[in-house]
Amino acid sequence: MSEHAPSQPAAPDSATGQTSWRTASSAYHALFADRQPQGPVAGEIWTLAATTPTPDQPLVIAIVTRADSDAVTVVPLSAQTLRATEWDLEIPGAVLGYATVAQVKLAGTITEAQLRERLSSLPPAILGQLHELWDCAEQGASIPPEHLSVGPWVLDEADERLRARAEDARSLARYLHPSFESPFSQWETFGSILLRHSRAIGVDLERLIDPAWALKLAADRLDLYSNVPARRLAALLADLHIGWSECVKDALYRVTIERYTGSEVLRGAALGRRQGKRRAGARAKPSGEQREEAAGEYVDAVEKALSEL
Amino acid sequence: MSAALTDRDLRRLKLAGAEGACGDPSVLALLADVIARHPRHKIHWLPDDTDEVLAGWIAARLFHGRLAELIDRSSSIKGLRADLVRDLQQYANDERAGELPTRLFKRLEALLPGDPARYTIMIPSTSPGSTYWTLTLRPAVAIFSPREKELRAHVHALNLKILPQKPMAKKQTQFLTPRELDRYAHGMLERTARGLSLDQLVLGLTEAFALKPTSEPLPEEDLLGRHPFEAERHGIATADPPGLPDDPAAGSAAQALLDMLTDRQRDVLAALPALGGKELTQRALAERLGCSPPSIDNDRHAIASALASCAEPEQEIQVLRKALDLIDGSTT
Numbered sequence: 001m002s003e004h005a006p007s008q009p010a011a012p013d014s015a016t017g018q019t020s021w022r023t024a025s026s027a028y029h030a031l032f033a034d035r036q037p038q039g040p041v042a043g044e045i046w047t048l049a050a051t052t053p054t055p056d057q058p059l060v061i062a063i064v065t066r067a068d069s070d071a072v073t074v075v076p077l078s079a080q081t082l083r084a085t086e087w088d089l090e091i092p093g094a095v096l097g098y099a100t101v102a103q104v105k106l107a108g109t110i111t112e113a114q115l116r117e118r119l120s121s122l123p124p125a126i127l128g129q130l131h132e133l134w135d136c137a138e139q140g141a142s143i144p145p146e147h148l149s150v151g152p153w154v155l156d157e158a159d160e161r162l163r164a165r166a167e168d169a170r171s172l173a174r175y176l177h178p179s180f181e182s183p184f185s186q187w188e189t190f191g192s193i194l195l196r197h198s199r200a201i202g203v204d205l206e207r208l209i210d211p212a213w214a215l216k217l218a219a220d221r222l223d224l225y226s227n228v229p230a231r232r233l234a235a236l237l238a239d240l241h242i243g244w245s246e247c248v249k250d251a252l253y254r255v256t257i258e259r260y261t262g263s264e265v266l267r268g269a270a271l272g273r274r275q276g277k278r279r280a281g282a283r284a285k286p287s288g289e290q291r292e293e294a295a296g297e298y299v300d301a302v303e304k305a306l307s308e309l
Numbered sequence: 310m311s312a313a314l315t316d317r318d319l320r321r322l323k324l325a326g327a328e329g330a331c332g333d334p335s336v337l338a339l340l341a342d343v344i345a346r347h348p349r350h351k352i353h354w355l356p357d358d359t360d361e362v363l364a365g366w367i368a369a370r371l372f373h374g375r376l377a378e379l380i381d382r383s384s385s386i387k388g389l390r391a392d393l394v395r396d397l398q399q400y401a402n403d404e405r406a407g408e409l410p411t412r413l414f415k416r417l418e419a420l421l422p423g424d425p426a427r428y429t430i431m432i433p434s435t436s437p438g439s440t441y442w443t444l445t446l447r448p449a450v451a452i453f454s455p456r457e458k459e460l461r462a463h464v465h466a467l468n469l470k471i472l473p474q475k476p477m478a479k480k481q482t483q484f485l486t487p488r489e490l491d492r493y494a495h496g497m498l499e500r501t502a503r504g505l506s507l508d509q510l511v512l513g514l515t516e517a518f519a520l521k522p523t524s525e526p527l528p529e530e531d532l533l534g535r536h537p538f539e540a541e542r543h544g545i546a547t548a549d550p551p552g553l554p555d556d557p558a559a560g561s562a563a564q565a566l567l568d569m570l571t572d573r574q575r576d577v578l579a580a581l582p583a584l585g586g587k588e589l590t591q592r593a594l595a596e597r598l599g600c601s602p603p604s605i606d607n608d609r610h611a612i613a614s615a616l617a618s619c620a621e622p623e624q625e626i627q628v629l630r631k632a633l634d635l636i637d638g639s640t641t
Binding site: 018019020021022023024025026027028029030031032033034047049053055056057058059060061079082092093094095096097098099100116117119121123124126151152153154155156158159160161199200201202203241 | 320323324325326373374375377378381382383384385387388391392451453454457458459460461462463465466467468499500501502503516517519553578581582584585586606609612613616623624625626627629630633634637
């Protein structure tokens, strides 16, 4: 060793006695301080102030996912880990010194001027998971991949975590411009509702309905009107303990409109009539009006079938 | 006195990692001051001695990352003090509610066998907590796996109406009215469509509402058997919290890095956390090491080059972390 007085040792992690990730991250930044741009880099964790800050106002802690010249995209972190849903990535306590969750659906953009202190950075593997979750959210997936370290699924629209999410979204409005139109989009598709209820009762969809249908149903890719008789769908809803709420009706209406291909062959069967009837021009692409009409008929037929179960 | 802590100190604590804040004298003084100024009647069930309350508060909440989080989120000492006041009250309320899981267990233990038209035993056990229950009118054929993460999600989905705790009251509220507790038991068995043990029913509530801190140390495994009910395990996480992924190659890369550095470069490396946390300036470090500030710059560049040659870009922080451990002698 040199003869100089040794420097202070690095701050140890209180749990392991080793140098904490946060300290190492700070040291890394100090090492390259004169080379790197001083602005934010993807994967770094910063505190940020409100768009119009007021004295003593709390700061938000967030992960930078993208930094352009005019805007910085961030994913807010919450220490309310008990409120984590399947769209919140668990961030190990070692990263900041306390456990947090990255609320991907509440992500947004800010200006660089709002950033205050650089606190830490995400290990590459966790940043990779965050990007994966982000991509799923961006593509409108109703359920993220199983291998990601996220919170328990939301299984019912009454889940109070959705209310907590709404409150978080409201308070974050003072800090960022939301990246996702709705923080509740995971509940808006029919496939998602089916999947969540099948998870809730611990029975795979494939055990309740034709496996070929199940996969497409879960992904909202099945033309229900042409393939699944209303009675069959009503029975499935009952098997899954799904109540006939406005949310379910809306979701069914939307997916029927979206996937309706206009086949009239099974029209009668779908609506529970004894015989189907082919109409002239049935193979032509249906108009918006025809889709709406078909969706309305189908939803009504499912409702009727449910009442007869 | 708390006045010793300034907004500048707050920034220093953040940049230094905030993890050591529980040992910082000025922070401890602020915490003691928060306790001393808090209206006594709002926390009257806590010990009279401020030091005792401080020790309990730190052990139960602040030491486990809560203080670091509050510091990170605060934009000023005034804001931090306001957050600490709320956290102290929460600690006091939690302390008072400590017996709640046991009371809920006893209430559910009385409720389920008391209504055979609605609830029936699915799998009997000599331990009340391990007895599985199902709905009489719709008996389940499977049990809810203890490994499933969704127990808490089912509780949240029921949207229970919780009776608020009133700190001023001599007696705690019962948390859930009898009707709401019944709705909970029935709702859980209906929603999951599977059998649930009494332990699982209580665990759902303790997890969803954080009725018992999960950070408390686990009891010795052999002690668990002596507890009257397995529900004593409330609050023990069912799954390990995610940790940082380990990079087995980082240790050897860190040693290779240190082997490439001179003694002074190692000292500069050891000082990087202090430089990053603004606890130390480059000039002060140069004085300490008996060289000029530009020499420190040269040393940093040499460390950066050595690091780049020993590790892939995505490994660099992990290797740096291991190298700091090796310098500190905290790993063998």
